[in-house]
Amino acid sequence: MRASDRAYATLLDEIQRGLLAPGAVLAEVEQATRLGVSRTPLREALGRLASDGLVAQQSARVTVVTAVDAGDIRELFEVRRALEETAARLAAERGDPRAFADLADAFAHATIDGQDALDDYYALIARFDRQLDAAVANDYLTAALRTVRTHLVRVRRLARDNPGRLAASVAEHRLIASAIGAHDAELAAHATHVHLHNALANILAAVDEPAESATTLAPFGNAHTRKGAA
Amino acid sequence: MRASDRAYATLLDEIQRGLLAPGAVLAEVEQATRLGVSRTPLREALGRLASDGLVAQQSARVTVVTAVDAGDIRELFEVRRALEETAARLAAERGDPRAFADLADAFAHATIDGQDALDDYYALIARFDRQLDAAVANDYLTAALRTVRTHLVRVRRLARDNPGRLAASVAEHRLIASAIGAHDAELAAHATHVHLHNALANILAAVDEPAESATTLAPFGNAHTRKGAA
């Protein structure tokens, strides 16, 4: 594996997990030393993160992890709605009914009690996303969705996974999968719309009234004073 | 301006203009020498082009300009429809009515006779796109649309700008702009859908029955044998 790939993967993971908080300064020599690579592959990694929108050049001399506020989340979901409704529609037209019937079945039997069950559920969603991409068979759409999903990982950290919402989410996914499996493009699109509406509402409720969790993404005010994990 | 920016801008322009045809091999030392920069900034430029989807690493040793076939164009327009319909809807909800009323007026008076009028028309479309981005005020959507538009520049080279299609395109843009100016989100979205349907049909007609133009993007068969402008 290339050093630049390792640097990218590591930084991406740390940003998504919140270890590198919004506003954290990413100095090239510092990060290169920390990750055990030279500046050249590190710069490539930073370039990819910048193209993803996860870091930005605050000024000519300082690169920081971008912040995510409620407005950003609304914007992100506007794009997500557009792309995922389209994906659901196209998958319903083109997808293998069997694959999505199987997924609908898996969602029907999914549970959310305990960490193991939760991990299984998240893995199931990942499988659903992969099937969706495969069914749509559109590289441009998949690439656009990849960017959205990259940001979503960070956004999800802001939402509290309350059991009620999780149970509803399971049911929503089941409906989407079964609609795609039934070649019902309209239902798939509308069910996706509803699912994303509910998911956004849940996230915004958590953001507007922040949890006491220490992992909450820092607001702009003190963010730029935080340094990367040294 | 940074050397990497110049290299990126130059290569982007050459790919979009077809000077670097699909399949053209982009060797680092060769291109670096040609563009008068060292390999480091050139690699950064190639990385950005790869993230745009304009070049791809065919194997571990060879980077080529990506090809565009009719299937790619259909895929691209699926994403474009999703994003631009959303953009039109959001602009209708949020945009400054005056700005789009002015644009509608400009489209109403636009002409397409002669190269100067055509240049003016393309500039007007660019102005429309900028106003749309400003009205939508969504960085994620703007970024996604930027990628689509980057590819569209190449796709447009495939379409013949026949007068009938151009006249219809003017009218379609006028309707979209006026719908946004009237805060009519539904009409704006549907008019965008119709416009993109017509634009795609026009392009596919040209691609399926290629013109005699020497600038037609080369098919895969002989493409990989072409070298970059040396």
Next chain:
DNA sequence: CCGGTCACTTATGTATACAATGGCCCGGGC
């Protein structure tokens, strides 16, 4: 004569040295 293997060439990937620029601090003057 054909196929396989090894070495060589040439490309990319990485590290490091050099250049240039922007910020910051200190000192002086108003």
Next chain:
DNA sequence: GCCCGGGCCATTGTATACATAAGTGACCGG
């Protein structure tokens, strides 16, 4: 005491040297 200017330092941007691996061609063996 505050503001402005100059010089120093740190950081990014670029070039180049080095490492590594993949592809190619030639040579040897069957």
